[in-house]
Amino acid sequence: MRLIVLGCSGSGPGPESPASGYLVEAGGTRIVLDLGNGTLGALQRHLDPWSLDGVVFSHLHADHCSDFASLVVHRRYHPRPPFDPGVARLPVHAPAGAHDRFARAYAPTAAELAETDLTDVFTFHDLAAGGTCRIGTGADQIQVRAFDVVHPCPAFALRVEHGGRVLTYSGDTGACPGLVEAARDTDLLLCEASWPHGDHNPTGVHLSGREAGEHATAAGARRLVVTHVPAWYDRDELATEAKAAFDGPVEVATPDAVFEV
Template sequence: MELTVLGCSGSGPGPRSPSSGYLVRAGDSTVALDLGNGTLGALHRYLDPFQLDALVLSHLHPDHCADVASLVVYRRYHPAPPYPPAGRRLPVYGPGEAADRLAAQYCASTAERCVEDLTDVLDFQVITDALTLEIGGCQVRARLGVHPCESYATRLEHEGRSLVYSGDTGACESLIDLARGADVLLCEATWPQVGPHGEAQPEGVHLSGREAGEHAAAAGVGRLLLTHIPVWYDSAVLLAEAKSAYDGPVELVSAGASYEI
């Protein structure tokens, strides 16, 4: 498998990166994990969005799904699509509210309830805890994380190699269980262990750099890739925290970087 970072800026796009979005090539299949603000533009550098085989959304915060609206425009109104508009719809795997929430995001603001329907170009499939499915030749498993909204970590396996993406989550055993023995853990590290004024970080929202390292160590993963760092935090601090808790290879991802798995 190959992982390409479309964007990795936490909570919103930054000056050097779009928000969260990752492209995974597994054999002949191409799967996008999240499609946050600015990531569709980056996707064009690697393939025509019509060539995408599936999109998996960890959750429905805008920094992980905002560019779905632009993807709909591209697939719906492209003047020369590779197949008829009523042809192949893109499978989109996400939380149960994805179809309605993304339709509301797409439609113009009116006094009346939005009635936009995206199912002419998107085929929505619901993710649930402990779901197992196959996308192309890639086996995919999902586990529910801990976040203010429904959010899932996913594990992709292909020909004996494995990648786990945390999505957004606070500390949880489900992420450790899902990541156990994985070759790579792509894990959020959103803030330092202690806030800038010495305060404890809130529980059930995000992982610190140290917690990302602790989860990687507990799961026995082969490599830890840190992502989702907001522009207002020093990434070097979060990297140092992760290294203090995990003695395997660990690095910060960057937009445009690719990793063989």
Template sequence: MRLTVLGCSGSTPGPHEPSSGYLLEAGDFALGVELGNGTLAELYAARDPLTLGGLVFSHLHPDHCADFSALTVLRRWHPDPSVDPRAHRLPVYAPKEAPSRFAAAYAPDREELTRTDLSDIYDFHPLAPGSRRIGPLEVTTFEVNHPPETYGFRFTHGGRTLAYTGDTGVCDSLDALAAGADVLLGEASWTHSDERPSGVHLSGLQLGELAARAGVSRLLITHVAPWTDPQAVLAEARVVFEGDIALVERGASYPV
């Protein structure tokens, strides 16, 4: 598997930095993981968006899914007559409200909203804890600790595992999600402080502690907010995790 970062800015886009979005490739199969503000342009730079085999969304905050409407325009209005997205509906794995939420974002006005249905080009699958196959990947879903319905994932292929926290505060399910992963892609939106609200995001310290407990081989830090010093987040994680660790970068690819 290979992970390519389309964007990694937490909560909002940052200067020259799209929000959350990732491309996970296993052989010829490509899975989009999140599609936040500005990430469709980055996906274009990596590969043709029409070649995706599926999309996975941890939750429906805009910084993780805002570019879905732009993808819908592309899939419905691509000028090449040989491209027919309706001939193959793109599988979309997301929280249960995704079909209505994405339709509302795409509809041009309130009147059209009642008639907007995206099921002609997408095949929606509601998420729940458990395992399923997505292409060649074994994907295990965990509910995590974030204000809306939110999930983290384990992606396994060829004996290798990528664990992705999604957005989350500290919770018991994170230990099972990360256990023994070859790569942990983890959010750390801010530095550690007892004044931070619980059940929203991880600090660099908390993410490092998770990686150490889980015995992961490599920790990749993502979702650092634009108003947070990423080097400070990295330094916190390094205090408690002695393994391979890095801040992810837009456009960079990482083997799993």
């Protein structure tokens, strides 16, 4: 598999990066994990959005899903679509309630919402803890398993598997066993680290750099990539924290970075 960082700024876009979004390529199958602010533009540097085979959302906070409204416009109103988007509808796998959440972002008034049905160009599938979705066909199929993690809204860590290789994406999470389970023996753990370690940090929201390293160690991950660092923190500082708690390779996500899995 190949992981391409579309955006990695935590809690919203920063001056150097869009918010959270990641392109995963495996054989002929291409999916995105989350589509935060600014990521659809970044996606177009790497891939024609019409080439996507699916979209998977870890959770429905705006910094992870707000560019879906722009993808709606792209699928509905592009003047030269390469195929009929109403026939080849794009699969969207997300926590329950995603259709209404996205419809409200696209159609903000009650009157518009009543007339908005995004299933003209998308198919929506609810993610559930322990559930699995499969995107693509044959040897190119990507499997994604969802694991409950701790966050102020329903949220999942995503375990992505293809050809015997495993990529785990933490999404947004506080310290919890679910992330360790999702990342068990993973080849690459793409893990959020949203603040320096300290007793003052709220519980059940995000991880520190040290906690990202601790979860990678507990899971037996082979490689750690730190992501979701807000613009007001130093990503190298958080990576240094992670290195103190994890003996394997530790890298930092940056826009347009490519990681082979």
